[in-house]
Amino acid sequence: xxxxxxxxxxxxxxxxxxxxxxxxxxxxxxxxxxxxxxxxxxxxxxxxxxxxxxxxxxxxxxxxxxxxxxxxxxxxxxxxxxxxxxxxxxxxxxxxxxxxxxxxxxxxxxxxxxxxxxxxxxxxxxxxxxxxxxxxxxxxxxxxxxxxxxxxxxxxxxxxxxxxxxxxxxxxxxxxxxxxxxxxxxxxxxxxxxxxxxxxxxxxxxxxxxxxxxxxxxxxxxxxxxxxxxxxxxxxxxxxxxxxxxxxxxxxxxxxxxxxxxxxxxxxxxxxxxxxxxxxxxxxxxxxxxxxxxxxxxxxxxxxxxxxxxxxxxxxxxxxxxxxxxxxxxxxxxx
Amino acid sequence: xxxxxxxxxxxxxxxxxxxxxxxxxxxxxxxxxxxxxxxxxxxxxxxxxxxxxxxxxxxxxxxxxxxxxxxxxxxxxxxxxxxxxxxxxxxxxxxxxxxxxxxxxxxxxxxxxxxxxxxxxxxxxxxxxxxxxxxxxxxxxxxxxxxxxxxxxxxxxxxxxxxxxxxxxxxxxxxxxxxxxxxxxxxxxxxxxxxxxxxxxxxxxxxxxxxxxxxxxxxxxxxxxxxxxxxxxxxxxxxxxxxxxxxxxxxxxxxxxxxxxxxxxxxxxxxxxxxxxxxxxxxxxxxxxxxxxxxxxxxxxxxxxxxxxxxxxxxxxxxxxxxxxxxxxxxxxx
Numbered sequence: 001x002x003x004x005x006x007x008x009x010x011x012x013x014x015x016x017x018x019x020x021x022x023x024x025x026x027x028x029x030x031x032x033x034x035x036x037x038x039x040x041x042x043x044x045x046x047x048x049x050x051x052x053x054x055x056x057x058x059x060x061x062x063x064x065x066x067x068x069x070x071x072x073x074x075x076x077x078x079x080x081x082x083x084x085x086x087x088x089x090x091x092x093x094x095x096x097x098x099x100x101x102x103x104x105x106x107x108x109x110x111x112x113x114x115x116x117x118x119x120x121x122x123x124x125x126x127x128x129x130x131x132x133x134x135x136x137x138x139x140x141x142x143x144x145x146x147x148x149x150x151x152x153x154x155x156x157x158x159x160x161x162x163x164x165x166x167x168x169x170x171x172x173x174x175x176x177x178x179x180x181x182x183x184x185x186x187x188x189x190x191x192x193x194x195x196x197x198x199x200x201x202x203x204x205x206x207x208x209x210x211x212x213x214x215x216x217x218x219x220x221x222x223x224x225x226x227x228x229x230x231x232x233x234x235x236x237x238x239x240x241x242x243x244x245x246x247x248x249x250x251x252x253x254x255x256x257x258x259x260x261x262x263x264x265x266x267x268x269x270x271x272x273x274x275x276x277x278x279x280x281x282x283x284x285x286x287x288x289x290x291x292x293x294x295x296x297x298x299x300x301x302x303x304x305x306x307x308x309x310x311x312x313x314x315x316x317x318x319x320x321x322x323x324x325x326x327x328x329x330x331x332x333x334x335x
Numbered sequence: 336x337x338x339x340x341x342x343x344x345x346x347x348x349x350x351x352x353x354x355x356x357x358x359x360x361x362x363x364x365x366x367x368x369x370x371x372x373x374x375x376x377x378x379x380x381x382x383x384x385x386x387x388x389x390x391x392x393x394x395x396x397x398x399x400x401x402x403x404x405x406x407x408x409x410x411x412x413x414x415x416x417x418x419x420x421x422x423x424x425x426x427x428x429x430x431x432x433x434x435x436x437x438x439x440x441x442x443x444x445x446x447x448x449x450x451x452x453x454x455x456x457x458x459x460x461x462x463x464x465x466x467x468x469x470x471x472x473x474x475x476x477x478x479x480x481x482x483x484x485x486x487x488x489x490x491x492x493x494x495x496x497x498x499x500x501x502x503x504x505x506x507x508x509x510x511x512x513x514x515x516x517x518x519x520x521x522x523x524x525x526x527x528x529x530x531x532x533x534x535x536x537x538x539x540x541x542x543x544x545x546x547x548x549x550x551x552x553x554x555x556x557x558x559x560x561x562x563x564x565x566x567x568x569x570x571x572x573x574x575x576x577x578x579x580x581x582x583x584x585x586x587x588x589x590x591x592x593x594x595x596x597x598x599x600x601x602x603x604x605x606x607x608x609x610x611x612x613x614x615x616x617x618x619x620x621x622x623x624x625x626x627x628x629x630x631x632x633x634x635x636x637x638x639x640x641x642x643x644x645x646x647x648x649x650x651x652x653x654x655x656x657x658x659x660x661x662x663x664x665x666x667x668x669x
Contacts, residue, residue: 078593132649138656139607142600145593146649153642160638261590265407265465272462279459310481314473317466324466325456 021275024326025290028319032294036301043304051183053300055176058185059248060263060270061292062192066240067267068288069196073233074213074280075133075140080241081264082151083125085257088245089155091118092164092255099168111170119242125151126238130231155257165254175250185247192243197285209233213280266316270295273320294319351603351655355618358651359625366629373632380514386624387513388576389591390617393598394524395568397616400599401528402561403541403608404460406449407592409569411471414588416441417573418479421583424488434491438570445471446566450559472589484583494578516575520568525613527564537561541608597648598623603655622647 036044043049063080070077094114102110125147132143177184200206208229211219220226249255268278274291276283295316302312347353367374392409399406416438424434445467452463496509510518528534540547540557548554577583602619604611626647630640 128649132653136653136656137660138652139605141596141606142652143649145597145600146645146652148593148645149597149641149648150645153639153645157636157639157642160636265468268461268465269469272465278461308477310473310476312473313469314471314477317469317473320462320466320469321452321456321458324458324462325452 021323021326022284022287022290024323025274025287025294028323029290029294029297032297032301036297040301040304044301047181049300049304051178051181053296054183054186055251056299057292057296058183058189059244059251059260060266060295061189061289062240062244062247063260063263064267064270064274064288064292065192065196065285066237066244068271068274068276068283068285069209069233069237069240070140070144071268071271071276071278072200072213072280072283073209073230074216075230075234076144076268077129077234077237078141078144078264079125079129079148079151080237080244080267081260082148082155083122083238083241084245084248085255085259086125086151086155087118087121087242088249088255088259089159089164089257090121091115091246092167092249095167095171096164107168108170111168115246118245119239122238122242122245123235125241126235127231129238130234133234134227134230152257159257161257163254163256165252167249167253171246171250172253173250175247175252185251188243188247192240193285193289196240200285205229205232210281213277213282215281266295269316269320273323352612352615352618354654355602355615355622355651359618359622362622362625362629366625366632370629370632373629378628378632382624382628383517384511384513384579386620387517388572388579389595389598389623390517390620391520391568391572391575392595393602393616393620394520394613395565395572396595396599397602397604397611397613398524398528398537398561399460399565400604400606401541401609401611402537402558403544404453404558404561405606406446406460406464406562406565407596408445408449408464408468408471409565409595410588410590410592411468411475412442412445412566412569413573413576414585415445415471415475416570417577417583417588418475418484418585420570420574421484421487421491421577424491425484425486429488430490431495434574435571438574439567440570442566442568442570442573443563444566446563446569447559449566450555450562453562454555454558468589468592475585479585481586483585485581487577487581487583491578492581512578513575516571520571521613521617528613533557533560538609541610543609594623597644601648601651622651 063084066080067077091114094117095111098110098114099107129140129144129147132138132146133140173184174188175185179187200209208219208224208226211222211224212226212229216226245255248259252259270291271283271288272278273294274283274288276288298315298319299309299312302309302315363374372378392413395409396406419441420434420438423429423437429437449460449463449467452458452467453460495512495515497511497515528537536547536552536557537560539550540552540554544554547557573588576588598620599611599616600606600619601622602611602615602617604615623644626644627640630643631637635643
């Protein structure tokens with residue numbers, strides 16, 4: 001009797017877990033919170049901890065959004081970090097060269113123009129990616145591998161690997177300031193995630209992206225100009241990398257050709273953990289944000305427990321495999 | 336007979352490898368003309384030695400790509416194999432057979448782990464290898480603290496030097512461990528893919544997994560073999576790299592995985608599976624090596640080397656895609 005009810009409960013749990021990645025992720029998050037609440041106690045819920053979590057998440061978050069857009073269309077964008085560094089260096093170069101000696105409107109103008117120039121660089125890389133992928137038909141992983149090496153090479157060649165640092169107050173604020181206790185960078189992440197979510201779920205463009213990810217050929221034959229959609233998508237992905245560039249250079253108060261390189265595979269990990277199908281067509285911004293929170297919770301908790309950040313990496317990998325295996329364990333047919 | 340040879344040459348002339356060969360020959364000729372040092376035996380041996388690590392890994396990855404999968408965890412596998420093997424060799428003493436056996440064993444085991452996750456849990460290979468890269472690497476650094484090993488056994492540090500011969504007055508060349516391992520890896524991979532029944536099965540499985548399964552191929556076994564092969568190659572490459580660097584640095588290999596991917600895909604292997612050759616991989620590797628070497632010999636600052644590599648990758652993949660598209664359009668409208 002008791003056995004049967006536990007079995008039923010187990011079945012229900014598995015079904016709940018398998019009924020969608022979002023449900024699995026929420027369960028996982030609750031479980032993690034419980035475990036860390038017991039092992040760490042109050043310290044885990046202190047304002048300080050929450051704020052430091054909120055400061056660390058946005059960079060990876062915005063970069064993961066950039067990766068997610070490419071993944072949804074069945075592609076991949078390996079050039080996001082290199083793009084972010086190249087556009088970060090552009091901004092940093094303009095700031096450090098034209099800010100000294102300016103005041104008032106000129107001072108503000110240089111900052112706005114510098115950021116605009118950074119976005120222009122990012123958009124240009126996106127255009128190259130989009131053109132090569134959509135119009136020449138190169139597979140996304142190869143095309144972005146090329147632009148990744150190219151951008152990184154350009155950044156290293158121009159700076160000789162040096163760091164550019166020292167930015168004005170408003171720029172530093174983007175990465176380190178708070179508004180009503182909320183880190184400004186987190187607001188930037190929200191300002192990126194919300195429009196992306198709206199675009200994907202509520203516009204014809206978003207629907208086309210999902211369709212291309214499911215079956216590009218069928219989408220083309222149904223009269224969608226898939227090439228234009230893909231071009232736009234890779235430009236958007238690059239622009240998000242540009243936003244990440246601003247947040248990154250603001251937080252470190254410096255820019256370099258090799259910042260954040262270890263993030264590249266972590267963005268794929270975060271997106272896939274968040275339920276984005278690596279072959280395209282499926283995935284929601286909400287899932288990605290949940291995955292980011294989970295990764296950040298583990299990282300922060302391990303930090304509080306004085307465990308190595310490398311153990312965090314290993315646990316992240318383990319969780320990715322566990323979550324990816326859930327649909328199979330629940331008896332659902334694999335894709 | 337001559338006719339068929341002509342036909343096979345015609346097929347080769349249209350292949351990706353042919354164009355790669357032309358580009359490499361042009362590059363070699365112009366670099367040789369620009370700098371007398373380029374076309375020397377010493378440079379050739381140096382290039383082979385320094386690119387052995389990437390080359391051996393590229394061969395493992397080639398087999399995985401042909402089988403229709405992908406693996407990017409091999410740098411972490413190599414780091415683990417290198418660290419454990421040389422720690423054991425330092426502690427208990429060993430010889431060449433021993434260290435290679437340990438490294439191959441560790442590489443094969445980690446590869447088998449990948450295959451089990453991919454096949455038994457039905458997780459796409461890209462996800463599994465991103466995850467295992469982090470797991471292997473994270474655990475390695477967690478347990479070792481990321482400490483370098485500088486003191487290697489003497490016989491290991493000395494290396495292997497075969498068929499020594501003199502060239503000119505004061506320079507001598509020989510087949511060292513790196514070249515030996517690279518050569519054997521190429522030979523063995525070529526035999527596996529072109530002269531064995533299993534090789535044909537790997538191509539068939541990569542071309543169409545469902546069809547291969549219905550024909551009665553042992554898909555799990557084949558995948559196990561393929562990912563173990565990648566792991567074994569990572570184990571061998573890791574020792575080759577440690578011997579060249581004369582140290583074990585657990586943090587320097589991870590992050591180089593995309594260099595290896597670049598060499599293999601420049602060589603014409605498809606990420607969709609079923610396509611790719613050992614010759615192509617060799618040429619892709621040669622192109623990258625000659626390019627980076629040539630940039631330095633031409634006196635361009637090595638800071639610019641990744642820029643040119645990126646440019647060549649982008650142009651090469653674009654040209655290939657473009658020519659394939661042209662051919663498709665031509666065959667569609669005869």
